[in-house]
Amino acid sequence: MQRNYLKREILIFFNQFLLVAFLCGMSSGGALLPGAHALHFTLLTALFWNAYSIVDRNARGNAVLSQFAALMVLFSWHFLLGLFDAHQAVWALSVFLLPFCFFQLVNFAQAFLFQGSAYRGKKAFLAALRLLCLACAIAFFLDSRTFFLLYYAQLSFSLVGCIFLSAAHRKRIWFVLRSQKKQLLSSALFVLLPFSGYAALFFKQESRVEQLGLYLIAILAFVSIYRIFFRAVPREENIAVPGRRTAAVFFLLCILSLSLAAWIARLPVLTVFLVVHLIVLWILLYRLILCFDASRSQGSIPPQKKPSDFYEGVLTSIRREEALRQDFSNYLHDEILQDLLSMKNLIRKASQPDVGRLLEETLQKLTASIRSQMQFYHPAFSNAxxxxxxxxxxxxxxxxxxxxxxxxxxxxxxxxxxxxxxxxxxxxxxxxxxxxxxxxxxxxxxxxxxxxxxxxxxxxxxxxxxxxxxxxxxxxxxxxxxxxxxxxxxxxxxxxxxxxxxxxxxxxxxxxxxxxxxxxxxx
Structure with a gap:
């Protein structure tokens, strides 16, 4: 677990390094962006940072959380590259990411709704989506018309597949919507109110509100899922770790102060964005060094705290019992069962055949009994x-x-x-x-x-x-x-x-x- 966590930290640092390198390249190449794109850069910074935050909190290596972080990074890159549409190569790269973004979106959506478990037709559906995504990637380098035809085919197939899945599993989807309605409503208010205020303030300036609808949909979806995932995860009782409200206010004040300084100094938007992400890069580097030190000293990366219980401690009791049963099952497998198998191999060399045969039969019964108890305490569940x-x-x-x-x-x-x-x-x-x-x-x-x-x-x-x-x-x-x-x-x-x-x-x-x-x- 610790090694995988370290790999994920390296990946997000490498992503941030590429982001800073890209911004440096655009700045040195004379790319200019209007001040109207300040909101775009602010939202993109928030998306990248939230993706890094998810990776940091995903100490247990949950696959669905990793997919969520990858989805946020992909969409952030697509939006960022799209801002430089005046540069043909950058715009082409933004278009190239479209099928990957959509595939990751559908892949994460089904994993989120089904909590990573299997359902009928899952393998065939995802395999077809992968083939279409790969075909789009290949067609991009051959012919633009073929690329867009395959991309629209991917969209159509995904839409039809999602409709069939929704119809077949409508009870599950409706259950998720009803059980998470508080988080969905609070997320909608949290996102829609500031977006509505911004749109009302600058509705006459087309350059400031263009593509605002796409950002609204993406931010609303990401915030809703983020709140659903982490609503019950308590923050650590550490005076050095700020709460979410404190961190949000601090982030807002930093953005406002940087914007004010940039306006006074007449700094370009791209320069301010580059400075902000250089700071983020150094923060990620510091975290990466801490992870390396913990790994070299054979320490353990602090695991993500378990979510709080619900309905008067019921869930906590169940989790503790599940952990105890799994530990006992692992103990039986790693200790007792292995010793019995070793004894069984030694008995075959016994000089008295009758005694050896009797002992071997006894050990076979004991082995079967232990395997049965292992299944009883912690039944083997396959996600497939x-x-x-x-x-x-x-x-x-x-x-x-x-x-x-x-x-x-x-x-x-x-x-x-x-x-x-x-x-x-x-x-x-x-x-x-x-x-x-x-x-x-x-x-x-x-x-x-x-x-x-x-x-x-x-x-x-x-x-x-x-x-x-x-x-x-x-x-x-x-x-x-x-x-x-x-x-x-x-x-x-x-x-x-x-x-x-x-x-x-x-x-x-x-x-x-x-x-x-x-x-x-x-x-």
Missing amino acids: LTFRENLQAALDSIQRESGTVLSLDCADTVFLIEPYAMPVCRIAKELVQNALKHAHASQVIVKLQQENDEVFLQVKDDGIGLFASTDDLRAHRGLASVREQVGLLQGSISIRAVPKKGTNISITIPMKGEESYAHFIGR
């Missing part, structure tokens, strides 16, 4: 599979070991946001294993639904039936553990058991998405 496919794989492993018929009733469009997927999967597995172990069931049916911000899980079996009394529940540690986990998720559990006819367990869990993305980037 949907939630239904992951749950089906978990049930298939139980079915192979027990020989019992297990059925899963779950739609492909069912989605569980962070942090509900792992606990719900574990609860389902625990109920199935409990039915096999205590109820001696020959058939188990698992049904999972998600509607109206609630998750419904039902496990039915044809076993001997379990009594639903409190005393009987406490006698079975599996059911007691399920009740505890459901309680942490503020859910409810209902058990109906008929002797010799089976048991029907129904669980309802409210799915609350206000802190979902905060947990997603902090996991």
Whole structure:
């Protein structure tokens, strides 16, 4: 993790170095920009700095956050190069970035909405987008007409694909919009009010408001997503680290003071912009030196603090439990399991075949038991599979070991946001294993639904039936553990058991998405 963090810091420093070199080249080449572009440069500086801030806070290496930072950098370069449209080569480079910007936009949008998880048709959709983007890049060097035809084809294909995805997963999209409505509304007010004031002040000066709509859309989208990601991330309790409001006021005062000094000294806008980004370059260099020192001294780069809990500490308890279970799973794999495998190899050389065979069989059973416990404590979830496919794989492993018929009733469009997927999967597995172990069931049916911000899980079996009394529940540690986990998720559990006819367990869990993305980037 530390090495990857250092690589990302090097990349943003290199990007800032290229930016300063480009501005120096434009300035030495006699490029002149009107004072009306001062707002453009201010917004571009904010975009670049926010991208660097995201990389700095992404200590855990979250892939979606990295995509977000890359998207901001790409759009910033596209807007910046577009300001120098008088230079043919620079303008051509701005056009060349268009298909990459749009591909990264669609790629990030789907990763953001699905929180990096899989969905049906994901691989084919992204592969087609990559091919179209690559075709545009190749056509750019061959023929401009072919390039624009392919670019419009990319736009059309992306638009149609997004419409189909939105229709197929409309419940998920609507859930995200409803759960994040406060952040979206506050971001809209934060961006629209100053933009509206600026437009009202300079609406008669066309040069000052041109392309303002594009900046408005980009800034509004970036600010909204930024607030959704980091709304619940507390700042470190350090007197040397300013709060967000203090930093914003400080940044605004710096811009105003530099603008005033530039106006008094009659400095060109490009010169002021170059000075600002030279300062940013030195700040990034200082941060990079600190990272190198920490790496050489075998220190650890301070990880990003985990987001705060929601609804009276429920989420914090779940995260701590998940971390504990994962640590225990890693311990079993790295320590006990490896030792057992080594002993197994040594036993094959034993001089007494019967004893060696008996010990080997015992170790095989123990190895299988440990692997089963590892899956129980921390089920293996693949981002290449949907939630239904992951749950089906978990049930298939139980079915192979027990020989019992297990059925899963779950739609492909069912989605569980962070942090509900792992606990719900574990609860389902625990109920199935409990039915096999205590109820001696020959058939188990698992049904999972998600509607109206609630998750419904039902496990039915044809076993001997379990009594639903409190005393009987406490006698079975599996059911007691399920009740505890459901309680942490503020859910409810209902058990109906008929002797010799089976048991029907129904669980309802409210799915609350206000802190979902905060947990997603902090996991």
